[in-house]
Amino acid sequence: MTTQITSARPAAGPRKGARRRPPASNATKVGRPSFAWALPAAVFFALFAIAPLVMVAVLSFMTWDGISSPEFVGMDNWSRLMDDPVMLDSIWLTLLLTVLGVVIQTPLSVVLGVWAAGNQRNRAVLSVIYFIPLLLSATAVSVLWRALLDPNFGIPAEATWLFGDGNLFGKQATAIGVLAFVATWQFTPFHTLIYQGAARAVPEVLYQAAEIDGAGRYRQFFHITLPQLRNSMITSMILMVVGGLTTFETVLILTQGGPGTDTTISAYYMYDKAFQSFDFGIGAAIALALVVAATIISLIVVRVSGYDKMRSTMEGVS
């Protein structure tokens, strides 16, 4: 390394390539990394993502109970799905839970994230406590809340003025409410973490300039912090949407899709069909529909937000 530094005199000129500054990497000289470097990842991706996806696609045109040999049935599974009222309901429920998740969690995590990015007293301690739900598995979280919300011995028994008879899991509206609440409780810390990091990256000079111009805290928040969080917000929302579309464990443990089929979201319906009713063909069709839907929604979010252009929020700052 030392030889490089000594040779990097300003007089060296363009002939010496990009080595104008000592710390600059020699990437430009080496060129783009060869495809071989991507090979292990590509092999794994093909083996564990592409291949199963293709198999699921094929399976969606078959009928198979997991024991006997599968048979081709053409579009049968798909046409059955189209006529299935539970499937239609499950799509609405999935979208509803996803939207609820984004709408409730985004403002909460932005506010908390920005707060946690500051340097108030005790902030670090509170943040650590606040991040605990993030460390728990979805299963543990669900079991915990199912016990806490027991109508006779949990929170509802103590707060009857709020919960009435406590039949939270026996009615559709409250069951969905519980699912949204538990998701919020579990995932807001994660998104808060994203916003905390992003808020810390906002250059201090912007706030100093705003202060000189006489902007108050709220104006600073809305005119500097929020716009600067734009890209993080998109990242966080895509994660929420994809996470919302694939929610499963919470439903499995908290409501089992019930009462009846009232909280049967698509991912749970897939499990129900494939692994409880042993109709793997239908299960595969639902899974494939979910993959397609999640991909389309993610693409829309990326397009609409302009995330694909990779524009930096730091433009004109540094």
Next chain:
Amino acid sequence: MKTRARLPRLVACGATLTLALTLSACGDGDGGSGSDGKIHVLVYGDATNKVEKQLVEKFNKTSDVKVVLDTIPGADYQKKLQTIINTPQAPDVFFNWGGGSIKPFVKAGLLLPLDDMIKKNPDLENKFLPSVFNNAVVDGKPYGIPMRGTQPVLLFHNKKVLDEAGVKPPKTWDELLEAVSALKAKGVTPIALGGGDIWPTQMWFQYLYDRVAGPELFAKAIGGDKSAWESPDSKKALNMIRELVDAGAFGKNYDSVKYTNAGSVQLVASGKAGFELMGSWYYSQQLTDHPDFAQKSLGYTAFPTLSGGKGDAKNVAGNTNNYYSVMKKTKHPEAVAEFLKLMYSDDFVKAQLDIGNLPTTTNTKDFLDQAADPKYSRFQYDLVADAPSFQLSWDQAYPQKASSDMHKAIQQFFNGQLDTDGFIKAMQALPTD
């Protein structure tokens, strides 16, 4: 620079090597019965495994072919079993509930009919109560040897709560209805129900259908005659359930209560509810969770009789027993036959009684006095031995693929989301084979 460059290469080589080894290990890995000199026995993972481990140890001491006990914990046993049953990971011998739970496997030709084994050793059949043994007979051939214990569903109660409300344990349906209103007047939930799990809700259907129509109706329905569900008896049973629910017998929040997280168990133990209909394992559950209550105030009776009902008042419902079935592909059928002999051995009976299970062998009677609670074990044994018919739990009698839709229909009828016709339609739509 050179030493540094070597490191990543070394790591990469190592990773590749490890990967190659792992992959090849997967390739020749033995999946269950492939290996020599071993038979894999798969059982439902719970407290009873203690006894099974003892038996296996004892068996392995004298046998050349060793038994390996595998357990799948939790209520997902059957789902996981069905996922592996037609793969190399399948066991040689596995735990099941007989009835519809093994029918699909028999149809797929995966199970070994046990008549040859029984011909060589008739005790494999003779040593068990016939009503229990017959439950694992499919298309005239036996496919299971009873193991563990019988689990009739009983009506449990909190003696203290009943006393305070001036109620006696009901012998008839009318007495039960009276008890419900008396308990309600006292401000307690008359009957605890873990509706969140749904299978406890199903127990009320099993018993009422049996009392109203006799076991024939369900036998007809599961035999493929779907008209059984729209018969007057079926509608009568449904009406009775409706009346009971509407009378507030189960309170208002039963669908949010679970048995599996001990919610309903605690309702009865804490005196907030009077009754609970549950399998005989309830006693040991209470003994574990609330020992004081279980020893002093837990009472039990058979399901009430119903005047005018077609079903025999002595009929019981529940889990007849568990069974060991044998896979056709097993390489050591002789060793399996030897292992199955243990299921009617004195040691087996004693060990099961010790942990509160009630085996269904003919020699069980001789050991009843040595049970953990002789009175309770004798009550159960007499109940099962005297029963003209033992209705297997609906979701075990039907093939596994029907159980999810059946549970939905039962929950929806119970909480009013489905009316009688809706329920009948849902039950008619269930696959029966």
